Amino acid sequence: MDAEPRAEGHERVAIRVHHWLRTELMRSRFRPGEKLKLRTLAEELGVSLTPVREALARLVSENALEQIDHRSARVPVLSDERLREVCELRIDLEGKAAERAAERASSADADRLAAIHARMTEARLEGRMQDMMIENERFHMATCALADMPVLLRIVEGLWLQCGPLNFALKQMRFLHKPEEHPHNAVIRAMRERDPTLARLAMQRDIAVYSDALLRRLPEINVTARA
Amino acid sequence: MDAEPRAEGHERVAIRVHHWLRTELMRSRFRPGEKLKLRTLAEELGVSLTPVREALARLVSENALEQIDHRSARVPVLSDERLREVCELRIDLEGKAAERAAERASSADADRLAAIHARMTEARLEGRMQDMMIENERFHMATCALADMPVLLRIVEGLWLQCGPLNFALKQMRFLHKPEEHPHNAVIRAMRERDPTLARLAMQRDIAVYSDALLRRLPEINVTARA
DNA sequence: GCGCGGAATATGTGATAACAAAATTCGGAC
DNA sequence: GTCCGAATTTTGTTATCACATATTCCGCGC
Numbered sequence: 001m002d003a004e005p006r007a008e009g010h011e012r013v014a015i016r017v018h019h020w021l022r023t024e025l026m027r028s029r030f031r032p033g034e035k036l037k038l039r040t041l042a043e044e045l046g047v048s049l050t051p052v053r054e055a056l057a058r059l060v061s062e063n064a065l066e067q068i069d070h071r072s073a074r075v076p077v078l079s080d081e082r083l084r085e086v087c088e089l090r091i092d093l094e095g096k097a098a099e100r101a102a103e104r105a106s107s108a109d110a111d112r113l114a115a116i117h118a119r120m121t122e123a124r125l126e127g128r129m130q131d132m133m134i135e136n137e138r139f140h141m142a143t144c145a146l147a148d149m150p151v152l153l154r155i156v157e158g159l160w161l162q163c164g165p166l167n168f169a170l171k172q173m174r175f176l177h178k179p180e181e182h183p184h185n186a187v188i189r190a191m192r193e194r195d196p197t198l199a200r201l202a203m204q205r206d207i208a209v210y211s212d213a214l215l216r217r218l219p220e221i222n223v224t225a226r227a
Numbered sequence: 228m229d230a231e232p233r234a235e236g237h238e239r240v241a242i243r244v245h246h247w248l249r250t251e252l253m254r255s256r257f258r259p260g261e262k263l264k265l266r267t268l269a270e271e272l273g274v275s276l277t278p279v280r281e282a283l284a285r286l287v288s289e290n291a292l293e294q295i296d297h298r299s300a301r302v303p304v305l306s307d308e309r310l311r312e313v314c315e316l317r318i319d320l321e322g323k324a325a326e327r328a329a330e331r332a333s334s335a336d337a338d339r340l341a342a343i344h345a346r347m348t349e350a351r352l353e354g355r356m357q358d359m360m361i362e363n364e365r366f367h368m369a370t371c372a373l374a375d376m377p378v379l380l381r382i383v384e385g386l387w388l389q390c391g392p393l394n395f396a397l398k399q400m401r402f403l404h405k406p407e408e409h410p411h412n413a414v415i416r417a418m419r420e421r422d423p424t425l426a427r428l429a430m431q432r433d434i435a436v437y438s439d440a441l442l443r444r445l446p447e448i449n450v451t452a453r454a
Numbered sequence: 455g456c457g458c459g460g461a462a463t464a465t466g467t468g469a470t471a472a473c474a475a476a477a478t479t480c481g482g483a484c
Numbered sequence: 485g486t487c488c489g490a491a492t493t494t495t496g497t498t499a500t501c502a503c504a505t506a507t508t509c510c511g512c513g514c
Contacts, residue, residue, distance in 0.1 A: 012297065013468070014284070038496065048469045050277075053496085057241070057281045058288040063381060070239060071476080071496060085378050092323065151312050151389070154290060155382055162378070240498070265466065275499045280466085298466060298506080 014051035017041075018058055025064055025075070025161060026137065027130065028168030032221065035074045036065065064161040075165050080218055083166075087211035090159050093152060094140060095204040101146035102190045102199035109146055110191040116142060117184045125179075129171045139184060143203065146191075169217045177209070241278035244268075248282055252291055252302070252388060253364065254357065255395030259304045259449065263292065291388040302392050307445055310390075314438035317386050320379060321367060321434060322427040328373035329417045329426035336373055337418040343369060344411045352406075356398045366411060370430065373418075396444045404436070 021041075024030065042052045056073045059065040066076040078086070101109075120135035137160060144153045177183065186202035189195075248268075251257065269279045283300045286292040293303040305313070328336075347362035364387060371380045404410065413429035416422075 012466095015297075037494090039494085049496085050468050050470090054281060054284045057285050061285040061288040063378065069476090070242075082378065085376050089376075089379060089382070092319065096319065149312050151290065151309065151386075152316060155316070155385075158382075159378075239496095264464090266464085276466085277498055277500095281497095296506090 013047050014054040017045060017047065017051050018055040020045065021055055021059060022064070022161065026164040026167065028165055030075045030165060032075050032077045032165050035068070035072050062158050062161060064158070064164070076162065077222060078162070078166065078218070080215065083215060083218055086159050086162050087207065087214070090156070091204050091207050093156055093159070094144060094207060095200040097144040097147040097149065097152055097156065098187060098190070098203035099196040099200040100149060101143050102194060102196040104148060105146050105191040107192060110188055113139060113142055113191060114188050117182070117188065121179055121182070133167050133170060143187065163214070166214060166221055169214065169221050183209070240274050241281040244272060244274065244278050245282040245285055247272065248286060249291070249388060253391040253394065255392055257302045257392060259302050259392050262295070262299050262301045289385050289388060291385070291391070303389065304449060305389070305393065305445070307442065310442060310445055313386050313389050314434065314441070317383070318431050318434050320383055320386070321371060322431040324371040324374040324376065324379055324383065325414060325417070325430035326423040326427040327376060328370050329421060329423040331375060332373050332418040334419060337415055340366060340369055340418060341415050344409070344415065348406055348409070360394050360397060370414065390441070393441060393448060396441065396448050410436070
């Protein structure tokens with residue numbers, strides 16, 4: 001099977017599993033509280049236990065999974081306090097990232113952000129909520145990446161991952177903003193105008209609105225998680 | 228329901244290795260750029276490759292190690308920019324933690340911090356720099372723990388771990404403060420007086436002084452790392 | 455002496471097996 | 485019918501093995 005003998009194709013299996021699990025968590029395939037079983041995952045992916053184990057260990061270290069009873073790993077059930085904390089940290093850290101990004105972004109960078117946001121809006125209008133969420137994530141990660149702070153970027157990715165399993169709650173969520181008032185637009189404008197403070201405030205408002213909506217839904221999420 | 232079913236005796240080997248490596252990294256046993264070899268570590272600890280592999284994978288996920296050429300793991304060589312970033316994030320995040328801690332700390336908590344700082348001062352006066360560093364770490368972690376923000380605590384632990392390999396540079400470092408002016412004292416006072424702003428500023432000053440000292444030393448550190 | 459190439463060694467990866475602990479199922483006593 | 489305990493099954497952990505690739509080392513030719 002050397003379709004790609006040396007190219008991108010032959011990543012390590014453990015890395016592939018890790019990426020796959022990350023994505024599935026982001027797509028809310030697993031519910032909060034669900035236990036992830038080694039042999040089940042290994043069979044589904046057609047690999048042995050070893051790389052699956054490594055991937056799970058990494059996700060535990062990233063706080064994307066929770067080690068329960070010193071043995072199995074499960075998707076964390078976020079308490080109200082914990083979700084509040086994650087959101088608060090996102091507000092601080094993504095706010096800082098947006099601020100820094102606005103100091104450094106070129107107009108081409110701003111265009112890229114605008115393109116992502118356009119795809120996100122399109123998906124939202126067509127009711128493809130899954131795609132909308134993916135583009136939303138892209139928007140935030142792209143903004144963070146513009147700050148050119150790799151350590152911060154990894155931390156923010158970790159925070160997103162912790163909220164990932166909750167995203168399915170947003171699938172039925174009403175529109176949070178009128179399209180023309182969406183905070184992302186202000187973020188993009190701030191990039192073009194090199195206005196760090198505006199960028200920070202707009203990003204923080206975006207996250208705050210998202211957080212409030214999620215926190216209101218948390219009780220019903222954790223009820224369904226119990227089942 | 229035993230008193231302590233699996234308390235001390237048989238922790239998982241992989242966890243033990245992970246803790247051990249964390250500690251060794253903090254104690255600067257490994258130099259920046261050093262490659263960590265599976266079989267060497269396994270032999271030293273008297274275990275097989277599997278748990279060592281898992282521990283290394285976790286440390287890579289925690290940014291405490293760096294995956295090089297998609298195969299081996301090595302202790303990261305921090306660039307000037309990267310060290311600056313880590314320190315900047317520490318100033319933000321530990322500042323916030325100290326602020327929050329000051330809102331919630333009891334006077335018993337303040338006593339505990341004072342005790343840690345006293346041990347640190349004692350170690351410093353006696354020239355036991357290694358012990359001093361350990362107590363310094365304890366002081367910062369204990370303060371963060373008082374903030375009652377577990378997610379933040381894990382992030383800060385990760386940032387410390389990234390600086391860990393550099394700590395050996397501080398062994399010969401001159402005193403950064405006169406004992407009575409040490410910022411830790413101001414932090415403790417802020418806890419007693421419930422003064423969040425003072426707590427944040429004092430903690431930030433402490434980290435800033437440390438950071439500047441470390442940044443000045445970075446060139447020579449990275450030279451020795453090359454060897 | 456220098457560079458090159460191949461062999462020997464070192465090193466990491468993934469699969470499998472043996473084992474231990476936990477969860478589940480089943481059967482019998484009441 | 486219910487509850488308790490033993491047997492069975494499930495599940496996670498570690499060690500070992502086979503293999504692929506990277507690195508080192510040595511000898512040969514120039």
